[in-house]
Amino acid sequence: MDKIALVIGATGQIGQAAVPALARDGWEVRAASRHPDGVWPAELGVREVRLDRGDDAQLAAAVGDGVDVVVDAVGYNAGHAEQLLKLAGRIGSAVVISSAAVYADTAGRGLGGDFPVPITEAQSTMAPDDGDYATRKVALERALLDAGDALPTTVLRPAAIHGPRSEFLREWYFVRRALDGRRHRILAHNGENRFQPTATANLAELIRLAAAKPGSRALNAADPDAPTVREIGAAIHAVLGYEAEEVLIDGPPPMGAVGETPWSIAHPFVLDMSAARRELGYAPVTGYTESLPATVDWLVSQARERQGGDAFPRLNELHGVDFFDYATEDDWLAQRSNR
Template identity: 35%
Template sequence: MARSVAIVGAGQIAYELVRAFGDEWQITLHARSQPQWLAEMPCPYEHYVRGETDVPGADCVIDTIAFDEGDVTGYDPDRVGRLIAVSSASVYCDAEGRTLDEAAQGGFPDFAELIAEDQATVAPGPDTYSTRKIRMENAVQELFGARATILRPCAIYGAWSRHPREYWFVKRLLDGRQHIPVLHPDVSRFQTTSARDIAGFALAIARQEIGGTFNIADEYGPSVRQIAHSIFEFLERKAELVEVPACEQSTIGRTPWSVPRPFLIDSAKASAACHRPAANYRPDAGEAVQWLVERNPADWRGAFPQLTVYPWDLFDYAAEDAVLEAM
């Protein structure tokens, strides 16, 4: 008899999980509403269960939207064989206690090497996204012990994303922008993670019953310039990247990956434990980029709500043109 897996959430990670677990597992999908992508799946409505809470039990539960301890304390260890929770690499802090969440106030964190799982993290608490994620991680580990698995990805890409960072370049190319201002394109290396890779590692973990905490990341964290050229290649379009100087009064050239120094995580532990290599941004981001081209919504704010959270206008072409003309 096939083992059962309950997938909680309906975003890009859940989409890849359903694809990965396929016919090998008995799948139920728990979400607030029926995702559009479910129609692409074989027998698309058979495995859909409305509601994110009250998962009755399964050999494995994978929670893609657990943000705080209250999101996981309802799972019954007597009815769930393994709990895999998706956390975030934002939980790490440097030797000075600096974090991604508080970079605007305390400065951007500085890591001399790739960030491994034994790097210090923020303290658990209610204050920030990352402190709540650590509080969630602790609750999972307390409930499930060796049957708990924590995954820490970084900047996730994939089809059906609500936060498609790649759209920053894709929309400009589709809009015919020939010159694209970019802030420190070679220094900026903000670790990328494939949603499909998260699903692949989750499947290996579920099959082999592997517990612990694992970074999930592309083998190489590309720079903003490398991301741009990958997207140009995927779309067979070209534009000129124009490096603009940093200015506190301006956000021109600031991309969703723009950071003043590299933020890169090490996924070697996961690769060794699961006996599978990590992904690479090129070519693995190609499908996500093609999905964005096909989607290209007239109302990008409604389609990609998490892009609206950025505290600046992602597509202020008039301001960009003014800066480019002044250079």
């Protein structure tokens, strides 16, 4: 009898990597999303299911008489955990995507706090509540992990997710600069910021392994490397064959958001992957630089389809910063050259 996997959020960035990984590993996959769009090759045998996650009846129908594993790529609060737990009798196990944003440093600060390098799963987390994204993810985790054997759940904690098919890919910061012909790559803090990346291909591999080995645990989900933002910018422009003069600022942005990037956090944020190797036998399938060509190609193709300009405005919206305020950059560069 085939093993059945239900993937919630199947057409999103994570789902589009997880679905084929599971199908090629012998799972019969039900790909659930609000807008099924037939993206799956016929040979994968994927069955598409229309699902609005907020509708309990639709979720119950997608689970049907039972599935061996539910992969939840979109759950983000305690209510979503309760939805799954109500169906625990028909679900063998779950793999749920949380976030490394759940971690708290000794002062109770989240991302941007002063963490050990690297961060293990023993690090404390924020208090669960409905206050923001991170605390909602904590509430999701706690509800599922506290359920124990009722629904064995592997919680995965990725950091800066990258890979095609996202509306707020951080890599757009450097790709757009190349497309716009910006001749300088300006980086605050000397470009030394480190914010752990997680390739969707590596996340899909962790999902595949966790689905095959159920258990109740929280595991970091990350690439084997954590490059500095300076290394990231150089690598993206190398993929594009684009040359820009690197301008390093010894300190914070000197004017507006000049030199600030989507990876700019106050202290290094690097994840330890020992537990995933030990518990799941995880080995990364790619590194950051090796995975870039597919991401960059997708961003460029989308920018062309969307007629250029800010083809991905959600990056600015997500961070609350105008990363492409070229006028301010030019003013600062002019002042710098006149010194």
